[in-house]
Amino acid sequence: MDHAAEAMRTDLMTITRYVLNEQSRYPESRGDFTILLSNIVLGCKFVCSAVNMAGLAKLIGLAGETNVQGEEQKKLDVLSNEVFVKALISSGRTCILVSEEDEEATFVDPSLRGKYCVVFDPLDGSSNIDCGVSIGTIFGIYMVKDKDNATLDDVLQPGKNMLAAGYCMYGSSCTLVLSTGSGVNGFTLDPSLGEFILTHPDIKIPKKGKIYSVNEGNAKNWDGPTTEYVEKCKFPQDGSSPKSLRYVGSMVADVHRTLLYGGIFLYPGDKKSPNGKLRVLYEVFPMSFLMEQAGGQSFTGKQRALDLVPTKIHERSPIFLGSYDDVEDVKALYAAEESNA
Numbered sequence: 001m002d003h004a005a006e007a008m009r010t011d012l013m014t015i016t017r018y019v020l021n022e023q024s025r026y027p028e029s030r031g032d033f034t035i036l037l038s039n040i041v042l043g044c045k046f047v048c049s050a051v052n053m054a055g056l057a058k059l060i061g062l063a064g065e066t067n068v069q070g071e072e073q074k075k076l077d078v079l080s081n082e083v084f085v086k087a088l089i090s091s092g093r094t095c096i097l098v099s100e101e102d103e104e105a106t107f108v109d110p111s112l113r114g115k116y117c118v119v120f121d122p123l124d125g126s127s128n129i130d131c132g133v134s135i136g137t138i139f140g141i142y143m144v145k146d147k148d149n150a151t152l153d154d155v156l157q158p159g160k161n162m163l164a165a166g167y168c169m170y171g172s173s174c175t176l177v178l179s180t181g182s183g184v185n186g187f188t189l190d191p192s193l194g195e196f197i198l199t200h201p202d203i204k205i206p207k208k209g210k211i212y213s214v215n216e217g218n219a220k221n222w223d224g225p226t227t228e229y230v231e232k233c234k235f236p237q238d239g240s241s242p243k244s245l246r247y248v249g250s251m252v253a254d255v256h257r258t259l260l261y262g263g264i265f266l267y268p269g270d271k272k273s274p275n276g277k278l279r280v281l282y283e284v285f286p287m288s289f290l291m292e293q294a295g296g297q298s299f300t301g302k303q304r305a306l307d308l309v310p311t312k313i314h315e316r317s318p319i320f321l322g323s324y325d326d327v328e329d330v331k332a333l334y335a336a337e338e339s340n341a
């Protein structure tokens with residue numbers, strides 16, 4: 001028997017153990033972040049189990065229908081939102097919540113307030129639920145300035161001020177990818193233990209990739225640099241091989257593949273939607289934070305994505321993120337367009 005290998009296999013690094021280890025590096029820490037994170041993890045486990053049941057939705061009425069008992073059931077995205085909002089508030093560690101599902105920000109009752117603001121999309125890519133394609137939860141965490149005088153400005157901050165960001169992908173396995181500002185780690189849910197186990201330590205995105213990921217159905221309305229970039233992916237002029245196209249249409253799945261295999265994910269602005277589709281606070285920022293922490297880049301077409309200062313909680317922005325060199329190519333095309341203007 002290989003005792004060293006056996007010891008490794010039985011020495012499980014759960015996400016809670018990982019965060020507690022991180023916390024021990026800060027003697028002043030009182031465990032608030034660990035408590036907040038364990039409530040986020042609880043929300044992810046709940047949504048994972050609900051998503052796994054989605055195929056049975058017609059039978060048991062998970063998808064906004066009436067179930068066999070004649071009870072009205074909530075749609076999965078609405079249900080996921082309720083679970084996250086309740087888990088976050090009950091943690092006693094949050095102050096302001098911004099959810100994709102809620103038009104207004106939630107200011108937590110002063111008696112339950114803590115120091116963190118959480119921005120999140122409880123079930124991103126929800127148009128994919130009914131066909132069983134991977135979907136996910138995305139979140140970012142800020143620190144409030146003064147919890148007794150919290151204002152929207154506490155969340156309308158550039159992404160570079162986030163303390164942590166992550167996503168949980170509900171796919172062939174349930175994977176939670178997290179950065180607390182010192183690298184990126186991936187944890188996979190072991191359903192038999194009900195625990196997220198560290199399976200992808202210190203994720204680094206390849207410096208250059210072989211895949212581009214975009215909704216090409218919008219090409220007719222793209223601007224010059226985006227059109228030129230995608231053309232270069234298909235017909236490279238420098239002797240390199242063309243890139244492969246992969247597009248799930250579910251941001252968490254497309255970004256997860258980009259992070260692991262390298263390449264670029266783009267949702268550009270176009271003539272119909274100059275700001276693109278994706279939301280700054282709970283899609284663009286957390287994914288950009290993870291990309292940079294993994295050694296990649298994220299660009300809006302004008303600037304580093306994490307430098308953006310949102311003025312509205314549901315603001316959108318064009319986004320190009322992924323391998324360092326691939327994003328560098330996009331930046332060069334936008335710079336060339338600007339210098340020709």
Ligand code: FDP
Nearest residue numbers: 124125126127128215249250251252
């Ligand atoms: P969805 O509309 O299914 O909720 O922002 C949401 C999102 O999915 C992303 O997850 C995904 O990357 C994008 O929209 C897909 O948009 P297109 O259908 O326009 O390609």
